[in-house]
Amino acid sequence: MDRRDSILKYIAKEQRGIEIGPWFGPLAPKRDGYQCLALDIADTDTLKRRASEDVRRPPEDIDRIEEVDLLGSSTDISELVKRRHQLGTFDYVVSSHNVEHMPNPIRFFQGCGRVLKQGGIISMAVPDRRACFDYFRPLTKLAEWIEASLEERNRPTFAQRFEFDTTFAQYDDGKQSVSSFHCKVQPSMVSAIFNLDTAFQQWLDRRQQKDPPYLDTHCWVFTPASFELLIRDSAYLGLIPFELVEISETAGNEFYVHLRATTSTHTLRPANYEAIRNSILRRVLDEAAVTxxxxxxxxxxxxxxxxxxxxxxxxxxxxxxxxxxxxxxxxxxxxxxxxxxxxxxxxxxxxxxxxxxxxxxxxxxxxxxxxxxxxx
Known part of the structure; x- marks a missing residue:
């Protein structure tokens, strides 16, 4: 099963869906017959202009850019859909390498719960920190997601950007340096770029600005088990209305997650959750040991x-x-x-x-x- 099939495993063309930030690589494009709306922070013309200005981008990539149907942040997905009077009418949401960028993931999942029908699916591709530039970063904890939700964050914090900059990792095999690799590479071949002075000064400078620019970053860091723990714990606490359908092993630098919308308390708060949770916590440690x-x-x-x-x-x-x-x-x-x-x-x-x-x-x-x- 290839990457696209793995992500779209629970999705059919005749269903209605939303894809988050498809850019030039949509997984469920309209041209292939999918009844899928594109959501993006930038409009279609802006996306095409950015693609044309990128000398590394071939012309055919510009043609693959979807018409943007929902203009705004993914964390505002329910508000954007509400304007169309279509809450609770969608079958799926597709997201590839987006959740790690979201300043407020809990709000996103809550919004998806209002957008989707009961039984609707969220299908995601998520980067594994063991196989990319997040290699040296600590895994995200539930308390951090909750804090972001309570603070109603709409942008990355200065601390998150500082951590991103000062731990940015590259794998060097002696022939080339890359920031995206695979799990179980030789640890001694992975190093962080040293820029402590610069990153610290940038943090101080941004604090002095009245309206600092939005700086995109990986706000959150995951492995398959750590992401599963975040989802299950959030569901158990009633923070998000989703059960875990499936989570894959890491393929390349990413893993695939499928969630299902539900309001079943029995499903979201299983009686044996203590045992389930301890098993996941042990797997989190096992995964971390890979590095x-x-x-x-x-x-x-x-x-x-x-x-x-x-x-x-x-x-x-x-x-x-x-x-x-x-x-x-x-x-x-x-x-x-x-x-x-x-x-x-x-x-x-x-x-x-x-x-x-x-x-x-x-x-x-x-x-x-x-x-x-x-x-x-």
Whole structure:
């Protein structure tokens, strides 16, 4: 399944939808038969002019720019649709690499809840901080979303821009430097651009301006599990009317999220949410560990250790007369500890599973028969 199919998985052409900021790469364009409105902060003429002024942009990109139907901020989606007297009439909202830019995500989701029919879908592509320039930034917490909502923010804070500027990461493999890569790259090849002095001075200067310009930035930083936690926690608290339908593993530098509009308290506040939440929190830590140099080295050593035949050949017939050296003790300990933790987690999951509980009587009978056989 390609990227477009993954995002549009729960969307049909005959349905009515809205795409947020499609720019020159709409996923559900009218020309392909989609009944989809385009929402953008800039009008059509402005978008086309900007595209034409970008020397890197081929002419065909300009032709792909959709006519803007809803002019304004995505966080005002319900107000924009209300002007058309069409609240509660849409089947889906599509958003690709937008939610991380929104100053007030909770307001956006609340607005989508008013725009969509019951059962309507939000489908999103979201960047994974482990595979882009957000590499060194801390994951967004629910308290930050709530604070932005309570403050009714309509632009990024100076602090968010400062963090964005001072941790902007690039992956350098010795041939080129890129700010978009993939998960599990070698951590030592990722570095942050050093501009502390400049970024701090810009922060001070902007504070002195009466009406500072809007500076777009990644306000929020996610991995799949951390985003799931934000959505589920927000729904549990009644902040947003959406349940999680599906969230994918990261593909390239992004993952795909599908949410469904619902007012079911049973769905939004499941009875076993404490257990669900703890499971997600553990996955958040596991995902964060992917960028750890210690874990990267341990997994690399583990892969080498999984090739005993190759190691034994090298040991018996060392190249150029040089005997192969064993792995450092610290590295071997890291590998062993990692394997122990993996086995402990696997056993915990097994013990918590319904199949383990259901087969418990059978295990008792088998154990009893084994003891009888041993006594005879």
């Amino acid at each position: 750890s140099a210690l874990r990267y080295d341990a997994e690399l050593e583990s892969k080498r250790a999984a090739e005993p035949d190759a190691q034994s050949v090298d040991a018996k017939h060392p190249h150029d007369g040089v005997e192969a050296e064993p792995a450092p003790v610290d590295t071997r300990l890291n590998v062993a500890n990692l394997r122990i933790r993996q086995l402990e987690e696997a056993m915990a999951e097994l013990h918590a599973s319904s199949s383990w509980r259901l087969t418990e009587p059978l295990r008792r009978i088998v154990t009893h028969l084994r003891r009888l056989r041993a006594s005879n």
